[in-house]
Amino acid sequence: MSKEVKKAAVLMTLLCLTLAGSLYARGSSKKSEDGAGEAAKLYNQGVDLMAKGDFAAARERFTQALAKKEDFAEAHNNLGYTLRKQGQGSYDEALKHYDRALELNPKLAAAYHYRGVLHVLRGDEEKAKADHARLAELDRKMADELLQVIAAGEEPQGSSGVAAKWKNE
Amino acid sequence: MRPVIPGAGLALSLALGLSPVAAAPPPPPFEWRLPPGFPVPGVPAGNPMTAAKVELGRHLFYDRRLSLDGSYSCASCHRQALAFTDGRPRALGATGQLHPRSAMSLANVAYEPALGWDDPGLRRLEEQARVPMLNRHPVEMGLKGKERTVLVRLRADPRSARLFAAAFPGVRNPFSLSRVAQALASFERTLLSGDSAFDRWLYDRDADALSDSQQRGMRLFFSARLGCSGCHGGFNLSGPTVHAGSPAAPLFHNTGLYDLDGRGAYPAANPGLRRFTRRAADMGRFRAPTLRNIALTAPYMHDGSVATLSEVIDLYARGGRTASPLKSPRLTGFRLPPEQKRDLLAFLDGLTDETLVTDPRFAAPAR
Numbered sequence: 427m428s429k430e431v432k433k434a435a436v437l438m439t440l441l442c443l444t445l446a447g448s449l450y451a452r453g454s455s456k457k458s459e460d461g462a463g464e465a466a467k468l469y470n471q472g473v474d475l476m477a478k479g480d481f482a483a484a485r486e487r488f489t490q491a492l493a494k495k496e497d498f499a500e501a502h503n504n505l506g507y508t509l510r511k512q513g514q515g516s517y518d519e520a521l522k523h524y525d526r527a528l529e530l531n532p533k534l535a536a537a538y539h540y541r542g543v544l545h546v547l548r549g550d551e552e553k554a555k556a557d558h559a560r561l562a563e564l565d566r567k568m569a570d571e572l573l574q575v576i577a578a579g580e581e582p583q584g585s586s587g588v589a590a591k592w593k594n595e
Numbered sequence: 596m597r598p599v600i601p602g603a604g605l606a607l608s609l610a611l612g613l614s615p616v617a618a619a620p621p622p623p624p625f626e627w628r629l630p631p632g633f634p635v636p637g638v639p640a641g642n643p644m645t646a647a648k649v650e651l652g653r654h655l656f657y658d659r660r661l662s663l664d665g666s667y668s669c670a671s672c673h674r675q676a677l678a679f680t681d682g683r684p685r686a687l688g689a690t691g692q693l694h695p696r697s698a699m700s701l702a703n704v705a706y707e708p709a710l711g712w713d714d715p716g717l718r719r720l721e722e723q724a725r726v727p728m729l730n731r732h733p734v735e736m737g738l739k740g741k742e743r744t745v746l747v748r749l750r751a752d753p754r755s756a757r758l759f760a761a762a763f764p765g766v767r768n769p770f771s772l773s774r775v776a777q778a779l780a781s782f783e784r785t786l787l788s789g790d791s792a793f794d795r796w797l798y799d800r801d802a803d804a805l806s807d808s809q810q811r812g813m814r815l816f817f818s819a820r821l822g823c824s825g826c827h828g829g830f831n832l833s834g835p836t837v838h839a840g841s842p843a844a845p846l847f848h849n850t851g852l853y854d855l856d857g858r859g860a861y862p863a864a865n866p867g868l869r870r871f872t873r874r875a876a877d878m879g880r881f882r883a884p885t886l887r888n889i890a891l892t893a894p895y896m897h898d899g900s901v902a903t904l905s906e907v908i909d910l911y912a913r914g915g916r917t918a919s920p921l922k923s924p925r926l927t928g929f930r931l932p933p934e935q936k937r938d939l940l941a942f943l944d945g946l947t948d949e950t951l952v953t954d955p956r957f958a959a960p961a962r
Contacts, residue, residue, distance in 0.1 A: 435611060459607070526711035555800050562632035567634065570829035573797070577824070 427561040465495035472504060482574040502527035510544055517548055535565040542572045543581055551576065620762075622647070630789020631798035632830055636705035642721060642777045642785065651762040652782025654755065655775055657959040658836075660745055661728060662689045663737030663950035669779065670959065672735075676952050678888035679786065683695060684899025686903040692733035695864040701787035701893050702951055703885055706836040709845035712881045712897045713867045725772065739752065742795070744952040746770045785935035788887050790883040811935070812942025821929050821939075824910075826883040833885035847880035851915030851922030852881050852896060859921030865898055878921055889949065890944050904943055908936055 472487030488505035492498055508521035509516040524541035527534055542557035555575045562569040575581055600750070618930040619930050625644035627635060638644055656669045657663065667689040671681040676904055679701035681687075684692035709715055717723055727735040729742075738745060739915055749755045750770045750951040763769035795804035805813065816819055817824045835843035853861045861867060868877035881897045895901040903909060910916055914928030923938040931939070951957070 447686070454942050481825075540737055552802070554801050555797055559632060559798055562634075566634040566830065566836075567841065572829065574817055574828060578819075580818070582819060587840050 428439075455569055458574065461494045465491040466500055469498065469501050469504075472501070472508075476504065481508040484508045485512070497530050499527045499530035499534050499537070501536060502530065503540060504556065506544075507540050510540070510547075514547075517544060518545055521548075533556065533564060535568050538564065539568050541571050543575050546575050546579065547581065551579075623660055625649075627785075630788070632785055632794075632795060633938050634841070635790050636784050637837055637839045637841075638784065639719060639721065642780060643699075647758075647761040648763075648778050649785055649928060650783040651755075651758040652778035652780070653957070654716075654758055655779055656782055658755075660748055661736055661775070663734070663736060663741055664806050664960065667736050669736075672727070675954075675957055676891075678702050678788070678891045679950075680892040682893070684894045686735070688730075688733050688735045689737045690734045693822055694733055694735065696897050697894070699884060700888060701783055701786050702888050702948070703831050703833075704786060704830050704840055705784040707833070707845075707882075707885075708835050708837045708843045709882060713847065713865075713870055715868065715871055716848070721773075721776045724779040724783075726777040726844075728772070728775075732876075735840050742772050744803060746772070746775075749775075769906055786951070787925060788948040788951040790950040793886065793942075793947045794948075796945075806941065808938045808941040809945045810942075812938035812940065813945075814937050815931075815935060816942055821931075822913075822925055822927075823886075825925055827886045831885050834883045845882055847877070847882055848923045848925070849918045849919065849921045850881075850896075850911075851879075851880040852898075852900065853879060853915035854919035857920075859919040862898075867897075876921065877921065880921075881952065887946050888948055890947050891952065903935070904940055908939060912936075916927055930957040 429441060432575035468487045468491035472484040472491065475481075475487060484506035485505060488501045490499040490506060492505065495501070503522045506520040506527065509520035509523065521541070523546060524537050524544065526536040528541070531537075538557040538561040542554045542561065543550070545554035554572070558569055558572045561572055585592060622643075622645045625646065628643075629635065642648075659665050659668045659671075661668060671689075672681045672686045674681060675754075679699045685696060685700070686698040699712065704710070704720065706925075708718070710717045711726075717726075718813065723773075728738040731739050747770075749759070759769045763774055766774075779913065792804045792809065794809075795801045815821050815823075817828075824832075825927075827833060834846045845933060849859070849867070855862065859878050866878055868880040869875070872876075889895075889904065893903060895907050897903070901907050903913045908931065911926065911931055912931045915922050915926045
C-alpha cells in the first residue's frame, strides 16, 4: 500500500504544479479556479483515505473531485483503483475510469500500471502485456512491477512489486 | 539518423573565426538498437557512445595483445557462445592462476548498478575494464608493468592506429590505457540481450513463444511461494537496474552457501561484500546475477560451486546449503514436486537469447 501512496503523492505534486501552471497560463476565471482547487482538495483527501486503506471513503472523494472537474485524469485513475478494490463486481466500472484517465492523459504511467493489473485479474493477459509495453516506455521501474504481476499471474500481497522487495536485509 | 545539414559546420566555424578544417563534425547520435522495453543505458558524460568507439572496443575485447604474453584477451573469459562467460567454475588467468570467483556474464552489463560479485564501489565499466588487465592478485591478463609496451605496439599497428584515430578524433595521442578502457566500456554497453522466448512472449504478445511447461515455470518463478523474482526480478531478471536518469544501488545477498564456523564464515578468499565494508554482517553477501541466458552460464554461484541449474533449484528448495545465521531470511525453502521442477527449468531455458550468442556485431572481428 505504502508504495501506491507514494505514487499518489508524486502524482499529487505533479498535479499541483500542472494546475498552478495551467491556471497561471490561461488566466482562467475565478469560478473554474475554485472548481479546480476544490477538486484538488477532494482528491488529496481521497489519497489520504487510500493510504489508510479506506477505499470506499476514498472512492467517494474521487467521485466528488470528478464532479468538480471531470477532466481530472489522476482522479479517474485512483477512482478506478478504489473501485477495483471493491471486488470483481466493480471491475468493469474501474476499467472505464482507467480508460478515461488515459484518454485524458496518455502519458499517465500509473494508469497503465493499474489497468495492467486489472487486466491480469480479469484474465486478459494480452491486454496487460500491451499496457506493460507502453508503460516500459514511460517508467521502466513501474513497468517492472507490472511485469511481476503479469508473469506471476497474481497480484503480490502487501506492498506490491519487485522494487518493494529489493531492500537490503 | 539526424539529417545532415550541409554547410552548417562551415557556417559555425566561420562565425567563430576558425578555419573550416578545425571544426570536426559532431558524431551522429548513437543508435542503440534497444530490445523492446529496454531503457536507454546510462553513459558517463566523459565517454559518450559512438559507433567508432564501439568498433575499437570490439577489436580490443578480442585483442590478445592486451595480456602479458599475447595469449589472453577479454574474450578468453567472456566467450560470446556462453553469453560472455567461460564455462569454468572459477576464471583462469594468463599465468594459470585461478581467480577466486567465476567470470560473470556481460549480457546487459550496461544496466548493472555495480560490477563484479561483491564490490559495491565498482560502478563504471571504464573502471572495471582496468581490473582484469592490471590485477596482480591474482594475475588475470597480466598487463601490469607492460602497459607502455602494449600501447606502443597498438600505435605501431596501422589497423589499430586507424581505429583509435576514428574512435578519438581530435585527440593527439589516444593510445592510453584510459582510452582502451573507454572503448571497451562502450563495446560492453552494446551487449544487450532481450531476444529470448520470454521476451517474445511478453513484447511480441506471442502467447506460444513459451511452451505450456515454460509458462507454468514462469508462474512458479514469479510466485511469492518460491520467491525467485524477489532477487532476480525486473526486465533484466537481476537485482536493481540502472539506466539513463534512473540511478539505483546494488544489493547483496547471503544465500547460505557456507558456514565454516557456525557463525556464517565463508572461505577466506571469498568473504563477499565484507571484503569491502569490513562489516561482520556482510560476510558471504554477493550480488544476484541476471538470469538471462542462465542455461548457458554453468557452473553457478560466485565460486562455481554448483554444477547445474537443477542442483541450484534443489539447493534453494532446501532453503540453502547450510543453516548459516547470516543467510538471507528470504531463503525459507519450498516444496517442488518433480514436474514443477521440470517446468521451472524449462522456463529458465526460455531465458536464453540465441541472438546474443550469434550476433556478428558482438563477435571477434575478422583478422
